[in-house]
Amino acid sequence: MKYDPDLSPKSPEEQQESSKQEETSLGITQNMAGMLIYILGWVSGIAFLLFEKENKFVRFHTMQSIVIFVPLTIISFIAGFVPFIGGFISAVCSIAGVLIWLFMMYQAFNGRQYKFPIAGDYAETQLVNIGTK
Numbered sequence: 001m002k003y004d005p006d007l008s009p010k011s012p013e014e015q016q017e018s019s020k021q022e023e024t025s026l027g028i029t030q031n032m033a034g035m036l037i038y039i040l041g042w043v044s045g046i047a048f049l050l051f052e053k054e055n056k057f058v059r060f061h062t063m064q065s066i067v068i069f070v071p072l073t074i075i076s077f078i079a080g081f082v083p084f085i086g087g088f089i090s091a092v093c094s095i096a097g098v099l100i101w102l103f104m105m106y107q108a109f110n111g112r113q114y115k116f117p118i119a120g121d122y123a124e125t126q127l128v129n130i131g132t133k
Contacts, residue, residue: 024055034108037061038101041069061108063123068104068116072097 024033034057037048045065052058072093079089100116107114115121 022055022057024052024058026052030055030057031109031111033058034061034111035105037065038105038108041097041101042066042073045069057111057113059127060113060123061104063127064116064120065104067119067123067126068100069097072100 022030024030026033028036033048033052033055037044037058038061040047042065045062048058049062049066052062076090076093076097079086079093082089104114104116115124
């Protein structure tokens with residue numbers, strides 16, 4: 001019997017590397033799609049949700065992007081109208097949004113299906129509700 005290296009168990013790093021190379025129905029690798037989902041916050045999340053119907057990794061990140069960035073956008077907008085402390089709240093939301101945005105793009109590009117606390121679970125629930133997962 002001939003040894004076939006493809007049948008040997010893969011390390012987590014090798015599994016992650018091979019999962020990065022999977023293509024989406026849009027014709028790009030899933031890790032690139034994952035990063036692009038976060039590039040415009042919830043706007044690109046909605047776009048990918050509408051166009052990517054197959055890849056579960058991409059669908060998860062689209063929903064998570066929407067679940068995280070829509071509330072941040074709304075809170076930041078409304079806080080701008082609150083006298084005195086509204087500007088501070090809006091600034092904190094903006095800084096938090098940028099940090100979350102960078103972190104989630106990094107995670108998605110590296111092929112990790114990182115579940116952000118609370119939002120990740122809610123995103124998975126919503127995907128099940130719309131019949132995706």
